[in-house]
Amino acid sequence: MPVSPPYGLIFDMDGVLIDNTPEQAKAFQLLFRDLGLTTNARRLLRRLNGMPASAILKTVFTSPVSAKQLTEYAAQRELLYRVLYWNKRREVAGLSAFLQAARAAGFRIGLGTGSATDTIAYIIDHLGLRRYFDVIVGKDDVRNGKPHADTYTVTARRLGISPGRCVVVEDAILGEQAAYRAGMHCIGITTTLKAADFQAPLLTVSDFTELTPQRILELLDHHPKSPKPSRELAKRQYAQQ
Structure with missing residues (x-):
């Protein structure tokens, strides 16, 4: 009852x-490569998984990045993730x-x-x-x-x-x-x-x-x-x- x-x-x-965490990590890693960052995406997500992508991205820059730019980076990461995960849902x-x-x-x-x-x-x-x-x-x-x-x-x-x-x-x-x-x-x-x-x-x-x-x-x-x-x-x- x-x-x-x-x-x-x-x-x-x-x-x-x-x-889907492996695909999320791959998408972040591809973005980091494009941005010239050496951050390890798997370690990053192990600690910060659950936060919005823009908030996660904010933690990896040593210099301030505008909210607009973070939003753009997050959108780029989202596109990469969807391509990677499309047939795996x-x-x-x-x-x-x-x-x-x-x-x-x-x-x-x-x-x-x-x-x-x-x-x-x-x-x-x-x-x-x-x-x-x-x-x-x-x-x-x-x-x-x-x-x-x-x-x-x-x-x-x-x-x-x-x-x-x-x-x-x-x-x-x-x-x-x-x-x-x-x-x-x-x-x-x-x-x-x-x-x-x-x-x-x-x-x-x-x-x-x-x-x-x-x-x-x-x-x-x-x-x-x-x-x-x-x-x-x-x-x-x-x-x-």
Whole structure:
């Protein structure tokens, strides 16, 4: 039977609904090559995945770059990414079946991503996923992107669910921190990071074949309070390695 009052289940998009981080990294690396930068894109995304592209790009320049120029660079990167990912768009294993089961179990389901509206459509409409989401929140709907809490607090508010009854599914460090800042729990999916890289998820899974709504409810019963965010993990600078 559906749980009453309901819980909210909020998904990030990149690295959660789809396993696209390798193509994202390649697109950044091609842009960096054109700009004469030596930044390692894989290391960059390992630390800053979840932020809008323009905010990620801002961290790699040693001299100030105008907002207009960053937007242009982000658009160039987006074009490169779409070309690279065009024929690879597919959902993470078990996603649709899990979303159907979650709805049947009474969860309200939201999408909370740092992507813009057209990028969201490029993925979820191509894959036929829009029908599963009660609410979709993107970059244009919030003032501050991850690791700030805005993306997830806005999604919860539009779902009509209190933050303490929401669980976020994330692949990224900054996304996990955004969930904790919003007063929510987090489930980590290891498309991008290792399980040990997350701070304090309810659990980690490699894909959605390993997760059921009942398992989430059991975990929430045993862990009623969400973790406190880590100031160190939420730092937004590029970690040189």
